[in-house]
Amino acid sequence: MHDWHSWAAVAVFAGSYALIISERIHRVAAALGGAGLMLLVGATDDTSAFYSVDSGIDWNVVFLLMGMMMIVGVLRRTGLFEYLAIWSAKRARGRPFRVMVMLVVITAVASALLDNVTTVLLVAPVTLLICDRLALPVAPFLIVEVFAANIGGLATLVGDPPNVIIGSRAGLTFNDFLVHLAPLAAVLVLVLIALARVLFGRExxxxxxxxxxxxxxxxxxxxxxxxxxxxxxxxxxxxxxAFALHPVLHLAPSVVALLGAGLLVAITTVDTGEVLAEVEWPTLAFFAGLFVMIGGLTGTGVIAQVSDALASAVGDREAGGSMLVLGASGVLSGVVDNIPYVATMAPVTADLVRHLGGGSGDAMWWALAAGAGLGGNATAIGASANVVVLGIAERAGRPISFWQFTRYGLVVTAATLGVSALYLWLRYFAFT
Structure with missing residues (x-):
């Protein structure tokens, strides 16, 4: 990097990233401040930031999330998720482990269709109620539900925000995620249930x-x-x-989500302002700032240089490269939020896939998605759903400490990443 703009872009991104990790200031302020500095130092400009497909804000991601948040905002008012949680507890005949299994399955399925943060927001309060009625410790249930939410979110394009970024960057459809990652997620839910029995059975x-x-x-x-x-x-x-019929309808997921949200608001009696209030605007603003910062790194050539270095290290070893991406993503996503991590790694992975020719069904993309999604389970700050649930527990007077969460998270993450590595190797490399 000889151009001072490249060094300036790296400095701005590193500083903003450090603030996001430290949480000394709100991550939205850090992202938007970093985006402003990228524009100020000339690492990017308004045209690139707002209109460029390669180095600007990915509006497909922003509007897909907004549409789904509006749909969930309406569903939240119906009591659907409370009904499902109580129904599952009764079908389990009040047996604690059976209740846990039912909640894990419901959480995983709901996270695949919606998103993990919304799911835990809806399921956690009902879990608190059930635990109070059965005099059960809350922490095991909430912790396992977070694990289930992050695993379930792996299964579909809309289940986890990093998947949306990956799908947009790689041109992967809703069906692609179903075919390649839903089977892995289903296996990992079974692994989680077995681990939950070992880790929490005595409680x-x-x-x-x-x-x-x-x-x-x-x-x-x-x-x-x-x-x-x-x-x-x-x-x-x-x-x-409509997500599943994308190859036939040729409608972008963002368009489908907005059409669905508009239709639901139109046919129900819910107030439009109330639905819009359910949208997590800070999250969307965070995405926008992050995309501008990544665009600064892309526009100054920093991403290209990192890609060249990784491509040289990986060489023609697609299997080894996929395992490297899986492992590195799992470790890093446990330390930092997986959204900025995937936003940073997506263009790098795109270059690696082009370099390797994508000969094994874009295995590198699935390694990135699995590593980022599962690595978030490792620590209490590894994923947004983790932080949300810890906040709910604290407000309910049942606080879960960082290390209480993390000591179980490290075990679950290690096991699920190991199973994922075996899955990727068997499906894409062992018999080719």
Whole structure:
């Protein structure tokens, strides 16, 4: 890097990244401040930042998230997720481990269709209620649900924000994620259930009297608006179907999500302002700032130089390169939030895939997605869902410490990354 703009871009990005990690200031302020500095030092300009496909804000990502947040905002008001959680507890006959398994499955499936942060926001309060009724420790349930949310989010394009970034950068569709990563996610849910039995089994004791109280709960009372629930489920089904039919409809996921959100707002009685209030605008602003910062690194050639160095290290060893990306992503995503990590690595991975020719079904992309999604389970700050659940537990008077979460997270992450490495090797390299 001989151009001073390159060094300036690296300095701005590193400084902003350090602030995001340290949380000394809000990550949105760090990202937007970094984006402003990138423009100020000339690492990028307004045309590149706002209109360039390669080095600007990825509006497909922003509007896909906004549309899905609006749909979830309507569903939140119906009581759907509370109904599912209570229903699962009753079907498990109040048995603590059976309850945990049911909540894990519901959380994983919901995270695949929606997103992991929204899912834990909806499921965690009901989990607190059930644990209170059964006099069970809250921490094991909430921790395992976070793991399930991050694993379930791996399965689809819309399940985890890093997947949206990867899909947009690599041109991967909703169906691509279903075919390549949903089978892995299903296997990992089973692995998680087995690990939960080992890690938490002794803490899950059964009380017959308290079980009877849970069995008396009426899950139907949780549904506050049956008409809106039916409308919301119908629209969600249409949206998911349109995602799956992308090869036929040729509609971008962002367009589908916005159409679904608009249709749902139009046909329900919900107030438009209330739905828009459900949108996590700080998250969208964070994405915008992050994309501008990455664009500065791209425009000054920094990303290209990193890509060349990695390509030289990997050589023609696609299998070894995929394992390297999987392992490195798992480690780094446990230390920093996986969203900025994937936003940084996506253009690097794109160059590596082009260099290697993508001969094994774009295995490098699946390694990046799996490593980033699963690595987030390693520590209490590794993924947004982790931080959200720790906040919910603290507000409920059941705080979960950083190390209480992390000592279990490291075990789960190591096991799931090991299974993922075996899956990638068997599916893309062992028999080619």
């Amino acid at each position: 899950l004791t059964h009380d017959a009297d308290l079980t009877a109280a849970v069995m008396a709960m009426d899950e139907r009372a949780a549904v506050r608006d049956p008409r809106m629930l039916a409308q919301g489920l119908a629209v969600l089904a249409l949206v998911v179907a």
